Amino acid sequence: MSKLVYMDHSATTAVDPAVTDAMLPYFSEKYGNPSSLYSIGRQSRKAVEESRQKVADLIGAKKEEIIFTGSGTEADNLAIKGIAMKNRAKGDHIITSSIEHHAVLHTCKYLEKTGFKVTYLPVNKEGLVNPADVEKAITAKTILITIMHANNEIGTIQPIEEIGRISKEKNIPFHTDAVQTIGKIPVNVDDLGVSLLSMSAHKIYGPKGIGALYLRKGTLVEPQMHGGGHERNIRSSTENVPGIVGFGKACELAKAHLPDEANLAKLRDSLIEGILTIKDSYLNGHPTKRLPGNANFRFSFIEGESMILNLDMKGVAASTGSACSSTSLEPSHVLIAIGLRPEESHGSLRFSLGRENTQEDVDLVISILPDIVNKLRMMSPFGR
Amino acid sequence: MTDGYSEKVMEHFANPRNVGEIKDADGIGKVGNPTCGDVMWIYIKVKDNRLEDVKFKTFGCGAAIATSSMITELAKGKTLEEALKISRGDVAEALDGLPVIKLHCSNLAADGLHAAIKDYMGKTGKK
Numbered sequence: 001m002s003k004l005v006y007m008d009h010s011a012t013t014a015v016d017p018a019v020t021d022a023m024l025p026y027f028s029e030k031y032g033n034p035s036s037l038y039s040i041g042r043q044s045r046k047a048v049e050e051s052r053q054k055v056a057d058l059i060g061a062k063k064e065e066i067i068f069t070g071s072g073t074e075a076d077n078l079a080i081k082g083i084a085m086k087n088r089a090k091g092d093h094i095i096t097s098s099i100e101h102h103a104v105l106h107t108c109k110y111l112e113k114t115g116f117k118v119t120y121l122p123v124n125k126e127g128l129v130n131p132a133d134v135e136k137a138i139t140a141k142t143i144l145i146t147i148m149h150a151n152n153e154i155g156t157i158q159p160i161e162e163i164g165r166i167s168k169e170k171n172i173p174f175h176t177d178a179v180q181t182i183g184k185i186p187v188n189v190d191d192l193g194v195s196l197l198s199m200s201a202h203k204i205y206g207p208k209g210i211g212a213l214y215l216r217k218g219t220l221v222e223p224q225m226h227g228g229g230h231e232r233n234i235r236s237s238t239e240n241v242p243g244i245v246g247f248g249k250a251c252e253l254a255k256a257h258l259p260d261e262a263n264l265a266k267l268r269d270s271l272i273e274g275i276l277t278i279k280d281s282y283l284n285g286h287p288t289k290r291l292p293g294n295a296n297f298r299f300s301f302i303e304g305e306s307m308i309l310n311l312d313m314k315g316v317a318a319s320t321g322s323a324c325s326s327t328s329l330e331p332s333h334v335l336i337a338i339g340l341r342p343e344e345s346h347g348s349l350r351f352s353l354g355r356e357n358t359q360e361d362v363d364l365v366i367s368i369l370p371d372i373v374n375k376l377r378m379m380s381p382f383g384r
Numbered sequence: 385m386t387d388g389y390s391e392k393v394m395e396h397f398a399n400p401r402n403v404g405e406i407k408d409a410d411g412i413g414k415v416g417n418p419t420c421g422d423v424m425w426i427y428i429k430v431k432d433n434r435l436e437d438v439k440f441k442t443f444g445c446g447a448a449i450a451t452s453s454m455i456t457e458l459a460k461g462k463t464l465e466e467a468l469k470i471s472r473g474d475v476a477e478a479l480d481g482l483p484v485i486k487l488h489c490s491n492l493a494a495d496g497l498h499a500a501i502k503d504y505m506g507k508t509g510k511k
Contacts, residue, residue, distance in 0.1 A: 301443065302443065303421055303422075303443055303444050303445055303448075305445035305446055306397070306444070306445055306446055306448075306449060309389075309394075309397060309446045313398060331421070341419075342418070342419040342420075342421075343418035343419055343421075346418075346421040378403065378404075379400065379403050379441060379442055379443075379449065380441060380442065380443040381414075381423055381424075381425045381441040381442070381443055382418075382423075382443055383441075
């Protein structure tokens, strides 16, 4: 088989060699604990704080507003449970959307079990939350609004600035899961008007196992991890120094690479144009308000996993929202929320492009996909 | 039971046997539900109480397609009585196992075959 054409960057990315190089010394050479007072401890502390600055710089935040976590999921948990528990006396109502990542949705479901009330706002067929719906859902008991910046499956970018203005007016903490957007589109916490923002390193060519929560000065959360008082007493755990250094480097590179994302959007549009020539194929999500690398399709009469396996046999890595590829047996909640019938959601296929993809890669996918779709349709009782 | 697909599953998925419909089928078994993501139609041709031909059309995942292909191989040439004894477990075993998650949802091929035979028996007045 020739080289792998990787088009699943929304799942994870390859660590940039410059990131690996930056991390390596912090395993066996500069291994000090940042809390230790002697020189190799101070060396690690310095590396952690320099990295914190780089993460802050990517999103227009202050260094002190960055709390390192073990993942994007942990950042979401810390934000949502942290705000909920801290503000229990003020209220018990949370507003979110029906297309959030499970890290947010399942955290909200958990809080419901403990007595909180959650409004799950609908989205339109392109996956957009209506800011007016957010405003209408606010009650005197609302303590948190959490709406993702861009959706991981269909790539739709939400009107976060507008929701930010509403939350500011009503003085309600506003959290956004920006795991899919940092390094892809400009993210500035002041422009967005958010008090909390979740990030992850492994989606931006950094290592797995490291994320961060932006916590605006003055916003208080109840810690979810108790221990030695690390990260301003908000997230105890000895700092993952190599991970933090890698995340910092990845953020620095992401900032430098941000202008290239416009080219990625062109590549994505070329893929969309090519694939939509296949009969009975449709684009899921918004035509323009979408992540530069995201192209999500659905094909009538066939099922996603069998498309993924066929693409894999040709050396192309992609993903699907079909239940058949997941462990839950439920069709994607995102595709259902945009109004697709379960049988339509089973025929979805997501390509998420990244830095190393080329027009050649796109042309290859456009050339092999029609045969795969035809082969599966010939096999399908619904095909023609 | 395995975590991923066995080589045998992938081989049947990549090169499915007996795909298509039988125009003048003696029995057709339709099982599954598009909402759940798996639908199988099994066609049979019967001669002298034996399955002379078995074909399938399937909408579904890798496991659904591989089990469909496998059931046609297992059933062809068998008597109706023998074919009715082929179980879901037999199909999974012949494929060197299926992922746990797929054992229920996608392992419908034996049901499809049985439904086709019952369709034939119903039409011909046998029971």
